[in-house]
Amino acid sequence: MGQDLLDYIGEVSSDFLDVVSKSSKPVRIVGNLDTDGITSTSIICKTLSRLDIRYVVSVVKQVNSELLDALKREDYDVIIFSDLATAYITELSNEFDNDIFVLDHHFPEVEEKRVGKVRQVNPHLFGVNGTKEISAAGISYFFAKSLNEVNKDMSYLALVGAIGDMQEDYGFKGMNCLILEDALSEGTVEIKETLRLFGIQTKPLHKVLEYSTNPYIPGVTGSERGAIKFIEDSGIELYDKARKVRRLVNLSKQELAKLVTAIEIKKTSGTMAESTVGPVFLLKDEDEDSLKKDLREFSTLLNSCGRMGWPSLGIGVCLGDKVASKKANELLRSYRKEIIDALNWYYENRSTPNVLEKKGYVIILAGSNIRDTIIGTLASLLAKSKVYPDGTIIMSTAYTLDGLIKVSLRITGDTDSDTDLRVIIKELVAEGGGYGGGHKLAAGASIPQEKEDIMVREAISSLNKYVSSRAVTAE
Numbered sequence: 001m002g003q004d005l006l007d008y009i010g011e012v013s014s015d016f017l018d019v020v021s022k023s024s025k026p027v028r029i030v031g032n033l034d035t036d037g038i039t040s041t042s043i044i045c046k047t048l049s050r051l052d053i054r055y056v057v058s059v060v061k062q063v064n065s066e067l068l069d070a071l072k073r074e075d076y077d078v079i080i081f082s083d084l085a086t087a088y089i090t091e092l093s094n095e096f097d098n099d100i101f102v103l104d105h106h107f108p109e110v111e112e113k114r115v116g117k118v119r120q121v122n123p124h125l126f127g128v129n130g131t132k133e134i135s136a137a138g139i140s141y142f143f144a145k146s147l148n149e150v151n152k153d154m155s156y157l158a159l160v161g162a163i164g165d166m167q168e169d170y171g172f173k174g175m176n177c178l179i180l181e182d183a184l185s186e187g188t189v190e191i192k193e194t195l196r197l198f199g200i201q202t203k204p205l206h207k208v209l210e211y212s213t214n215p216y217i218p219g220v221t222g223s224e225r226g227a228i229k230f231i232e233d234s235g236i237e238l239y240d241k242a243r244k245v246r247r248l249v250n251l252s253k254q255e256l257a258k259l260v261t262a263i264e265i266k267k268t269s270g271t272m273a274e275s276t277v278g279p280v281f282l283l284k285d286e287d288e289d290s291l292k293k294d295l296r297e298f299s300t301l302l303n304s305c306g307r308m309g310w311p312s313l314g315i316g317v318c319l320g321d322k323v324a325s326k327k328a329n330e331l332l333r334s335y336r337k338e339i340i341d342a343l344n345w346y347y348e349n350r351s352t353p354n355v356l357e358k359k360g361y362v363i364i365l366a367g368s369n370i371r372d373t374i375i376g377t378l379a380s381l382l383a384k385s386k387v388y389p390d391g392t393i394i395m396s397t398a399y400t401l402d403g404l405i406k407v408s409l410r411i412t413g414d415t416d417s418d419t420d421l422r423v424i425i426k427e428l429v430a431e432g433g434g435y436g437g438g439h440k441l442a443a444g445a446s447i448p449q450e451k452e453d454i455m456v457r458e459a460i461s462s463l464n465k466y467v468s469s470r471a472v473t474a475e
């Protein structure tokens with residue numbers, strides 16, 4: 001599985017050591033702002049520290065011409081990009097004289113593994129699905145492992161990165177399984193079969209049910225009192241012998257079965273509750289109430305660091321810094337609040353020109369009301385909820401501080417469709433200026449604010465065209 005890719009990573013890592021040994025300067029690392037970017041960057045940082053190689057690191061929202069200009073003015077010999085720069089291979093090769101390593105999994109535009117002094121380590125070039133089977137953290141992990149087997153102890157970080165990029169769906173696929181095997185054999189991670197509700201580690205049992213939106217449990221979701229009564233009615237003790245509120249992970253198999261049955265009965269239709277029983281991945285040595293215990297919560301914690309403008313804290317968390325972890329926990333609380341504020345703004349604006357609801361798509365124009373790093377999360381939440389029918393395209397936009405509009409495209413429901421949202425992004429950028437890219441099911445762009453009217457007009461015509469062409473194919 002992915003052996004060609006692993007062989008190539010082996011070649012690239014010795015190539016890397018070779019160029020580093022000839023340089024007297026630190027290695028320059030540039031990573032992406034999201035969970036996958038933060039974990040992949042952290043894996044590289046620790047790997048270099050272990051090799052006594054100095055480095056300078058930054059975490060950025062995206063590569064653009066300003067970033068490239070800034071990098072050109074710097075004085076380094078070797079640059080590593082993690083979880084970004086795939087769309088800039090040609091520019092990097094033409095305009096830079098550095099030895100460059102691009103460890104990424106976004107869809108490649110250049111087919112060559114090496115262009116001049118730029119090495120491209122990308123799973124897609126080896127027939128490995130970089131959208132579902134390995135993330136940038138996974139690529140960085142295999143890079144780290146081929147430099148030194150001791151780096152296998154960071155396998156769990158690669159899994160956190162994969163989770164951040166939504167590559168975990170009741171388990172892992174493809175090369176992510178190889179990483180999971182390493183984590184299990186290292187003994188860092190254990191798997192538990194339980195209700196896959198969020199907060200099973202950190203939140204009291206009744207709080208987990210109160211906050212559960214998937215499944216939505218009538219009379220329980222959104223009601224603390226309802227949740228407590230529901231648990232008592234199911235015949236499950238809410239408190240342990242020490243009179244402490246229990247957590248979902250503390251329930252026995254029988255109690256878990258009771259709870260699942262109770263949820264099944266409470267829900268009026270479907271078997272959603274049953275399908276929410278599945279594997280959760282836990283860090284063995286982490287405290288029960290730590291936000292790093294459940295790898296999915298770990299992923300959310302890092303994501304909030306990035307989105308709230310503190311990616312360095314995320315790196316600190318990955319490298320095991322206690323102070324960083326404490327600050328990150330506080331940041332997560334503010335992040336959750338901002339997301340709830342964003343959701344409230346959306347619901348309040350549904351019948352205004354700020355939220356254009358059309359056949360097959362929705363355009364959300366948040367302006368300065370929602371932070372540009374939160375708007376994509378709002379779009380993802382709406383895509384996962386049942387607010388719109390399956391197949392609805394959600395386009396959300398918000399202003400950035402540097403005069404741009406951040407645009408995110410998502411689609412509701414089935415993720416295996418033929419939809420390619422990058423097609424629409426390309427048309428928007430062609431008319432409105434700026435730049436864009438992403439994945440088939442999650443794409444984005446940055447467009448100058450003065451082009452907002454043109455962008456909206458173009459989006460409507462492009463989305464209308466797209467929606468009607470899909471309707472024809474469907475028939």
Ligand SMILES: [Mn+2]
Pocket residue numbers: 036037083105135136165
């Ligand atoms: Mn990624």
